[in-house]
Each structure stands twice: as structure tokens, then as C-alpha cells.
Amino acid sequence: xxxxxxxxxxxxxxxxxxxxxxxxxxxxxxxxxxxxxxxxxxxxxxxxxxxxxxxxxxxxxxxxxxxxxxxxxxxxxxxxxxxxxxxxxxxxxxxxxxxxxxxxxxxxxxxxxxxxxxxxxxxxxxxxxxxxxxxxxxxxxxxxxxxxxxxxxxxxxxxxxxxxxxxxxxxxxxxxxxxxxxxxxxxxxxxxxxxxxxxxxxxxxxxxxxxxxxxxxxxxxxxxxxxxxxx
Numbered sequence: 001x002x003x004x005x006x007x008x009x010x011x012x013x014x015x016x017x018x019x020x021x022x023x024x025x026x027x028x029x030x031x032x033x034x035x036x037x038x039x040x041x042x043x044x045x046x047x048x049x050x051x052x053x054x055x056x057x058x059x060x061x062x063x064x065x066x067x068x069x070x071x072x073x074x075x076x077x078x079x080x081x082x083x084x085x086x087x088x089x090x091x092x093x094x095x096x097x098x099x100x101x102x103x104x105x106x107x108x109x110x111x112x113x114x115x116x117x118x119x120x121x122x123x124x125x126x127x128x129x130x131x132x133x134x135x136x137x138x139x140x141x142x143x144x145x146x147x148x149x150x151x152x153x154x155x156x157x158x159x160x161x162x163x164x165x166x167x168x169x170x171x172x173x174x175x176x177x178x179x180x181x182x183x184x185x186x187x188x189x190x191x192x193x194x195x196x197x198x199x200x201x202x203x204x205x206x207x208x209x210x211x212x213x214x215x216x217x218x219x220x221x222x223x224x225x226x227x228x229x230x231x
Contacts, residue, residue: 001175003057004044004107008213008224009075011050015189016058016079016092019050019087019100026102030163033104044222045103045163049213051205055093055178056081057203064089065182085156085166087143088183090151091192095173095194097205098211105162112159118219119168120145125215126170132198142187145170151192172196172203 011019026046055078059065070080092098105115120137125146127135135145145153153170163173171194179192195203
């Protein structure tokens with residue numbers, strides 16, 4: 001029996017708004033299809049992978065940024081956007097792996113909780129493959145992947161009619177100073193880190209994508225089919 005197929009859309013370094021626009025197109029595409037349990041080999045959606053081209057602060061469904069904070073962050077030269085994902089405020093920027101799976105969970109036999117746990121498992125596995133066996137997921141409100149008391153990967157998703165969007169942001173060589181201007185994910189007293197910080201060498205997004213994709217296929221028990229961003 002063939003596993004469900006997921007289209008891999010690798011976008012390299014692009015503005016965050018372009019990622020959101022492509023995500024919206026894939027959402028409309030999946031929502032227009034009849035929702036069924038997946039027969040063997042059925043296409044389950046898309047995996048959008050990119051690196052943000054510039055600094056962006058985002059807030060989620062629970063808010064996280066006042067109008068005064070928004071003005072202050074924009075004065076730093078960053079974009080500020082409100083999104084439909086779960087969670088509070090976080091930062092996206094160069095040196096960060098963004099992974100947005102737009103998936104019909106029914107076709108993968110998953111529920112929302114198991115989808116979030118699968119994203120965490122992918123990030124944990126990636127850290128292990130990079131030589132960081134101490135990575136671990138923690139229960140809410142600490143959703144994400146941690147190395148000690150510092151978060152290396154933030155996770156925030158949206159799910160409607162069994163179709164997911166948004167996903168994870170993993171710090172590879174992100175300039176962590178940007179996080180100093182907010183309380184990341186609303187968690188007071190915790191810190192952030194990156195693969196570069198932990199390994200004491202420069203880790204690029206391009207370096208981690210192949211092992212991340214292997215972890216994704218293993219965790220989601222799917223095939224990845226390459227597709228360029230024009231589709």
C-alpha cells in the first residue's frame with residue numbers, strides 16, 4: 001500500500017508575505033476538494049519550506065502585541081503581521097527554517113494534537129541528527145522544542161475543516177537579538193537559542209533541510225513529491 005503523497009514546495013529565501021500568499025492558495029485548493037479518508041497514494045497537501053528574507057514579528061489568535069509595541073517593532077525596521085495561527089507573538093527572519101504543512105489531516109490519519117506532536121518530533125529528530133541529543137518537546141503552554149530552558153523551535157498551527165496551515169519555525173543561524181524586543185510566545189523567564197549557538201558553528205537553513213525532510217517523511221509516513229513554487 002502506497003503512503004499518502006505530500007507536495008514539497010521549496011521556496012528558498014522569500015518575503016514572509018509571499019509564503020502566506022502561497023499558503024492561502026494551497027488552502028483554497030484543498031478546501032475545494034471533497035474531504036475523504038485517503039485511499040493508497042492520495043495527495044494529502046503540501047509542505048511549504050522557506051527562509052524568511054527579512055525580519056518579521058507575528059502575533060497569533062491570542063494576540064500578543066499592543067499597538068504601542070507594534071509601532072516600536074516597526075521602528076526597528078521589522079514587518080509586523082497578525083496571523084491566524086495559535087499562540088502569541090514570535091519572530092521570523094533570515095537564518096530560520098520555516099515549515100508550513102498545508103495538509104488534510106484525514107488523508108494522513110491524524111488529528112490536530114498528533115499533527116502538533118509530529119511537528120515537534122520532526123524538530124527533535126533534526127536536532128539529534130545535528131548532534132544535539134538533549135532536544136525535547138514540552139507540554140502546553142511550552143509547545144515547541146527546547147534545549148534546556150531555551151526554545152530552538154516554535155510551533156503554531158491553524159486547523160479548519162481538518163486542513164492545517166502555519167507550522168514551525170526553527171532557529172538555525174537566526175540573529176537572536178530580535179527576540180529581545182518581545183516576550184517570545186508570551187513565556188516569561190525562558191530564552192531562545194539556535195542550532196548555531198548550541199553547536200558553536202554557523203548552521204545554514206540549506207544544511208538542515210535534507211535531514212528535516214527525512215524526519216518529516218518518517219514521522220508523517222508519507223512520500224514527498226517535489227514541485228516548484230509556481231504551481
